[in-house]
Amino acid sequence: MNDLAFHIGLFLFSTLVIVAVSCMFTEADDQKAVRLFPRRYLTFVVVTSVVVAVMLVAEHTFAAVS
C-alpha cells in the first residue's frame, strides 16, 4: 500500500511540473497562467488516470500469465 501511495504521489508531482511548465509556455501572462493551471492539471490527471486504467485492464485481460 505504501508503494502505491508513493507511486501516486510521484505521479501527482511529476504531472504538476509538466502542466505548470506547459502553462508557462502557452501563456505569457503570469496571472492567466496561474488561472489556467488548476483546470489543466485536473484534466491532465483525469485523462492520464483513464489511460492507466485502460492499460491495467488490457494487461490484466490480455497479457496476464497464470
Added chain:
Amino acid sequence: MSSSQDPTPSPQGASNPLVATLLTWFVPGAGHLYMGKMRTAIIAFVAIEGLYLAGVMLSKGMFLQILPPEMRGRFAAALTPEAGNLGALLLHVRQYGFGDIVPTAFPSTLHIGVMLTASAGIANLILCSRAHYDARVGGLKEEPSAAPHPGLATLVGWIIPGGGHFLQGRKVRGAVAFALVVLLFAVGCYLADGTNLDRSRHFYYWAGQALLGPVAFIAETLNGHPLMSARPTYEDAGVVLSSVAGMLNVLLLLDVYGFSEARRLGRPLATEAVDPELESGPFDASLR
C-alpha cells in the same frame, strides 16, 4: 518563433534565415559570417569549437565508444547533444568512430570531456536560433531596450534554468521555473540513486538531462560516478524524470526566446495575437 498567423517578414535583400541557420549548424559562426557579422562569427566559432576541442581532448574522442555494441547503429550519433554542432560531430565520427575492435580504457577525464562536447552542441543550437533571428530581423526596426537579445536570454536560460526569465525582468516566473525543473531533476536523481548522472550508464537519457545545463553537470560531478553493487528500486522512474526535467527546460527556453523576440520587435506575443473575444490562447478556452 513568431506566430504562424503573422510571421515576421524578412526585409528585401536581407540574409536568408534558413541558410544562416544551416550554416551555423554545420560550422559555428558561419551563419553570422554569411550575414557579414565578422566579430560575432569569430567569437562564436572560437568559443564553441574551443569547447568541443577541449572536450575531445579530455575524453580522447571516446564518447561514442561509451555506447554498447548493440546500439552502435548508423545514426547512433544523431540523438546526441553533440549533433547540435554537426560539422564537428561528422569530423569526430570520421576520426574516432566507435573505436578499435579491441576496447581501450577510458581516460579518467572522460566524463568532463563529454560534458564539454555536449555543451558545445547545445550552445551551437542556441547560436543557430540567434543566427535565424538576426537574419530575419535584418533591417527591421528593433527596440533593444525592451528585452535582451533572444539568443542571449536563451543561452542564460540554459546555463541557469529560469535565468532567461530573470534577465527579461520576469523574476517570479524565473524563480518558479527554476524551482520546478530543478526539483523534478533532484527527485529523479534521488530515485535513481545518482545512476542517471552517468553517460556510460544511460547514454540517451543523459542527453535529455543535459538540456538542463550546468545544473545537471554539477550534480554529476558532485556525485562522482560511484560503482553500484545493485540497481536502485526506482532507477527507471528516476532516469526518466531527470530526463523529462531537461526537456521541460526546452519549453522554458522557447518561452524566453518568444518573449524577447516579441518585445524587441514590438509585436504581440503568440498568446496575445489571438482575438481575446474568442479565445485568449491556444488551449485556454475556459477563459472565454
